[in-house]
Amino acid sequence: MSGLRSEPLASSHDRVGFTCGVVALDDYLRRQASQDVRRHVAAVFVMVDEGDPGTVLGYYTLASYAVETRGLxxxxxxKLPRYPTTPATLIGRLARSIDQSGMGSVLLADALRRALVSTEQIGSALVVVEAKDDSAAAFYRKHGFLDFPQEKRKLFLPMKTVVAAVGKSG
Ligand SMILES: CC(C)(COP(=O)(O)OP(=O)(O)OC[C@H]1O[C@@H](n2cnc3c(N)ncnc32)[C@H](O)[C@@H]1OP(=O)(O)O)[C@@H](O)C(=O)NCCC(=O)NCCS
Structure with missing residues (x-):
C-alpha cells in the first residue's frame, strides 16, 4: 500500500467490485449511494489506496441528524442546553472490504474527523450510529460509543470526546 486517502464517492470508484460480507451494505454502495449524494440525503466517502485509487477499501456515509435530548x-x-432536540451527525453506514481487516477503525476515525471539521460550519454535538447487529454495536462500543438508554443498538459519541481524540487540527 502506498497510502490511504478518503474522498467523496465518484464514478471512478469500482462500486461493483466492493464486498464487505453484508449484502445490504454492498448493494447500498452499488445501487443507492450515488443517488443519495445527488439528493443530498447523505454524503458518501470511500477509502482508497493512492496506488490503486479505483478500488474501494471501505466506505461510510454522513448525514445531519437530531436526537431528542431527553433520550440521552x-x-x-x-451538560447540554435544554433544547428539545440536540443536533448530531449520523454515520448511517460504514463497511470495509472483506479482505481489509483493521480498516473499520481507520474508516471510523476518518468519519469522526470529518464530523468534527463539519461542526465549524454546522453545529453538531453528537455523532450517532445505528448498529445493524450486536457485533457492529460491540465495534462501536470498543471505540468509546455509549448506548442510548431506551434504544437498542443506537449509540452516540459526544463531539467533545471527538475533539479530545482527534484534535481541532484533525
Ligand atoms: C464492523 C466492521 C466495520 C469492523 O471493521 P474491522 O476492520 O474488523 O474492525 P477493526 O479491526 O478496525 O476493529 C477495531 C476494534 O474493534 C473490535 N471489533 C471489531 N469487530 C468487532 C466485533 N464484531 N465485536 C467486537 N469487537 C469488534 C476489534 O476487536 C478491534 O479491537 P482491538 O483494536 O482491541 O483489537 C467490519 O467488520 C465490517 O465492515 N463489517 C460489515 C459491515 C458492518 O457490519 N458494518 C457496521 C455498520 S452498522
Whole structure:
C-alpha cells in the first residue's frame, strides 16, 4: 500500500467490485449511494489506496441528524442546553472490504474527523450510529460509543470526546 486517502464517492470508484460480507451494505454502495449524494440525503466517502485509487477499501456515509435530548443519559443531557432536540451527525453506514481487516477503525476515525471539521460550519454535538447487529454495536462500543438508554443498538459519541481524540487540527 502506498497510502490511504478518503474522498467523496465518484464514478471512478469500482462500486461493483466492493464486498464487505453484508449484502445490504454492498448493494447500498452499488445501487443507492450515488443517488443519495445527488439528493443530498447523505454524503458518501470511500477509502482508497493512492496506488490503486479505483478500488474501494471501505466506505461510510454522513448525514445531519437530531436526537431528542431527553433520550440521552442524564449525565450527558445535563451538560447540554435544554433544547428539545440536540443536533448530531449520523454515520448511517460504514463497511470495509472483506479482505481489509483493521480498516473499520481507520474508516471510523476518518468519519469522526470529518464530523468534527463539519461542526465549524454546522453545529453538531453528537455523532450517532445505528448498529445493524450486536457485533457492529460491540465495534462501536470498543471505540468509546455509549448506548442510548431506551434504544437498542443506537449509540452516540459526544463531539467533545471527538475533539479530545482527534484534535481541532484533525
Ligand atoms: C464492523 C466492521 C466495520 C469492523 O471493521 P474491522 O476492520 O474488523 O474492525 P477493526 O479491526 O478496525 O476493529 C477495531 C476494534 O474493534 C473490535 N471489533 C471489531 N469487530 C468487532 C466485533 N464484531 N465485536 C467486537 N469487537 C469488534 C476489534 O476487536 C478491534 O479491537 P482491538 O483494536 O482491541 O483489537 C467490519 O467488520 C465490517 O465492515 N463489517 C460489515 C459491515 C458492518 O457490519 N458494518 C457496521 C455498520 S452498522
Amino acid at each position: 443519559p442524564e449525565e450527558v443531557a445535563k
